[in-house]
Amino acid sequence: xxxxxxxxxxxxxxxxxxxxxxxxxxxxxxxxxxxxxxxxxxxxxxxxxxxxxxxxxxxxxxxxxxxxxxxxxxxxxxxxxxxxxxxxxxxxxxxxxxxxxxxxxxxxxxxxxxxxxxxxxxxxxxxxxxxxxxxxxxxxxxxxxxxxxxxxxxxxxxxxxxxxxxxxxxxxxxxxxxxxxxxxxxxxxxxxxxxxxxxxxxxxxxxxxxxxxxxxxxxxxxxxxxxxxxxxxxxxxxxxxxxxxxxxxxxxxxxxxxxxxxxxxxxxxxxxxxxxxxxxxxxxxxxxxxxxxxxxxxxxxxxxxxxxxxxxxxxxxxxxxxxxxxxxxxxxxxxxxxxxxxxxxxxxxxxxxxxxxxxxxxxxxxxxxxxxxxxxxxxxxxxxxxxxxxxxxxxx
Numbered sequence: 001x002x003x004x005x006x007x008x009x010x011x012x013x014x015x016x017x018x019x020x021x022x023x024x025x026x027x028x029x030x031x032x033x034x035x036x037x038x039x040x041x042x043x044x045x046x047x048x049x050x051x052x053x054x055x056x057x058x059x060x061x062x063x064x065x066x067x068x069x070x071x072x073x074x075x076x077x078x079x080x081x082x083x084x085x086x087x088x089x090x091x092x093x094x095x096x097x098x099x100x101x102x103x104x105x106x107x108x109x110x111x112x113x114x115x116x117x118x119x120x121x122x123x124x125x126x127x128x129x130x131x132x133x134x135x136x137x138x139x140x141x142x143x144x145x146x147x148x149x150x151x152x153x154x155x156x157x158x159x160x161x162x163x164x165x166x167x168x169x170x171x172x173x174x175x176x177x178x179x180x181x182x183x184x185x186x187x188x189x190x191x192x193x194x195x196x197x198x199x200x201x202x203x204x205x206x207x208x209x210x211x212x213x214x215x216x217x218x219x220x221x222x223x224x225x226x227x228x229x230x231x232x233x234x235x236x237x238x239x240x241x242x243x244x245x246x247x248x249x250x251x252x253x254x255x256x257x258x259x260x261x262x263x264x265x266x267x268x269x270x271x272x273x274x275x276x277x278x279x280x281x282x283x284x285x286x287x288x289x290x291x292x293x294x295x296x297x298x299x300x301x302x303x304x305x306x307x308x309x310x311x312x313x314x315x316x317x318x319x320x321x322x323x324x325x326x327x328x329x330x331x332x333x334x335x336x337x338x339x340x341x342x343x344x345x346x347x348x349x350x351x352x353x354x355x356x357x358x359x360x361x362x363x364x365x366x367x368x369x370x371x372x373x374x375x376x377x378x379x380x381x382x383x384x385x386x387x388x389x390x391x392x393x394x395x396x
Contacts, residue, residue, distance in 0.1 A: 019154065023161045027168040028206075030064045033057040034173060035206035035233040042125055043073045046221035047237055050245040058126065062135045062142035063149075064165050069131070071112040074122035078111070079178075080218055081121070083193040089117075090178040093194050097183045104174025172205045181211035188225055189216035189277030190284060190318050200229045207231035216277040217252035225252060256396040264374060264393055269367045271395035273356050279395070280353060283388055284317045287345050290384040294341050305331070313342070317349050344380055348373070 014022070037057035040046045049057070061067055075089050084093045089111040092100040100107065111117055126135075135142075146165065150158035176198065185196030195215035202209040202223060210223040210231055217225075224231035240246035255275050261268060272279055291313055316324065316332045324332065336343045351373055355366060370392075377389040 014154075019157055019161065022154070023164045026064070026161065026165055029060060030165065030168055031172065031204075031206040031208075032233065032236060033061050034065075034169060035208050036236060037061070038067075038069065038072050039076065039208070040221050040233070040237070042069060043076045044219050045124075046219050046248070046250050048247040048249060049240070053240065053245050054126075058131075058135060062139065063146040064142075065169050066139040066143045067169075068112070068136045068139055070122040070125040070127075070136070071118060073125050074118045074120070075108060075111050077121040078117050080215075083195075083215070084182070090174070092179050092183045097179050100179035100182075101175045104178050105170040108174055173208065177205060177208045177211055181208075185212070187212045187318075188281060189213065190280035191216045191277045192320070192323075197229075200226070202229070202231045202233065207233035213252070219250045220252035221248050222251045257394050258396040260390045260393040262393075264367065264370045266363060266367055268393060268395055269363065269370055272370065272392060273366075275395060276353075276356050279392070280318075280349075282391065283349060283352065284314055286388045286391070287317070287349075287382075287384045288314065290382055291342065291345060294339055295335075298335075298338055317346065320353070321350070341382060344382060345385065348377060348380070348385060 036047070037049065037054060038061070041049050041054070058069065061069075078087070079089055079091075082088045084091050086094055088094060090100050090104060090107045095107070143166065147159070147162045150162040150165075152158070154161060181196055181198055182194045183196070185198045186200075187196055189212055191212070193215055195212040197210045197212045199209045207223045207230075208214070210225070210229060213223050213225045213229070214220070221237055222231060222234040224234060237246050237248065241248055253274055255278055256271075264272075295313065312328075312331070313335065316328060321329065332346075336346055355369060355373070358366065358369075361369070374389040374392060377385040380386070
């Protein structure tokens with residue numbers, strides 16, 4: 001059927017900026033559908049949506065992206081399960097930033113053809129009549145329907161609006177979040193992957209800009225964490241919850257403090273494990289001054305390579321030894337071999353991180369190990385380690 005007759009429709013006569021506003025508004029609804037429905041509700045079960053809201057988002061995504069819920073959810077869950085490994089469907093750490101940024105959609109489509117991925121990770125997604133017979137079976141029909149609607153409403157300029165809609169998710173989600181969000185930005189939490197917060201204000205991409213926060217607490221419906229961060233997707237969820245259209249299931253725990261206890265107890269242990277990513281981030285920050293002073297002293301007294309600096313040492317502190325490239329591992333060994341002080345800091349970091357990796361230990365054994373860690377920190381003669389031991393005993 002030819003769509004030529006649609007070009008004869010006059011469409012809405014808007015000023016140029018009016019079309020820009022319309023395009024941004026339509027794409028914003030799409031990104032809201034992705035972050036609230038696909039991501040937080042379907043993939044991570046952080047929020048339950050009213051059936052009317054869920055079906056609106058499903059319908060809108062069919063019109064504007066053609067993405068199948070089960071495929072998107074399965075690929076995203078596999079990304080978390082295999083993050084930064086060769087099996088990660090879209091990691092810039094293994095595939096390169098350029099490829100993920102510019103070919104993110106191609107990576108998505110390739111993984112969507114992997115029946116094993118869809119079967120293993122796509123459970124619990126919609127499987128009703130309309131999903132089987134329209135949304136999944138005729139996913140491209142929604143995209144062409146959206147083109148016809150845009151042309152009918154706006155005339156020939158509707159093609160441009162439609163093109164922007166079609167490019168929005170491939171660029172912002174597949175390119176920026178999956179690519180830049182694992183390559184560049186700031187980190188609130190020292191989680192095991194390379195995720196970053198691109199910006200502290202998540203508006204344009206619905207709050208997904210706060211990607212490091214999400215990887216630290218994957219089942220949280222709220223992606224903002226610090227007081228200065230803003231997650232517009234969370235605002236929408238809260239408004240829907242007030243109207244009875246959403247039920248929030250989980251949010252990231254908030255760090256609370258109390259006066260430092262003389263000795264860590266089981267409550268302290270639980271708080272430290274719950275906030276382990278916050279603990280590791282604060283540890284790295286706390287030893288920064290001592291580490292910088294020691295590295296400067298070494299450079300003044302010996303001929304250290306220029307690459308041995310505080311920035312490199314902090315980067316190494318954020319990672320497990322197995323995650324370091326061979327060259328970084330060799331450089332770290334060389335630096336630690338010249339400083340007993342830096343050796344102590346690095347060893348204490350590894351011992352602290354090992355606490356929550358000991359799945360076979362009882363709570364009493366873990367508590368004993370945490371208490372021993374604090375004693376060693378306070379007896380180390382390194383002011384930052386002693387101060388951090390006090391901070392550790394303040395977690396509530």
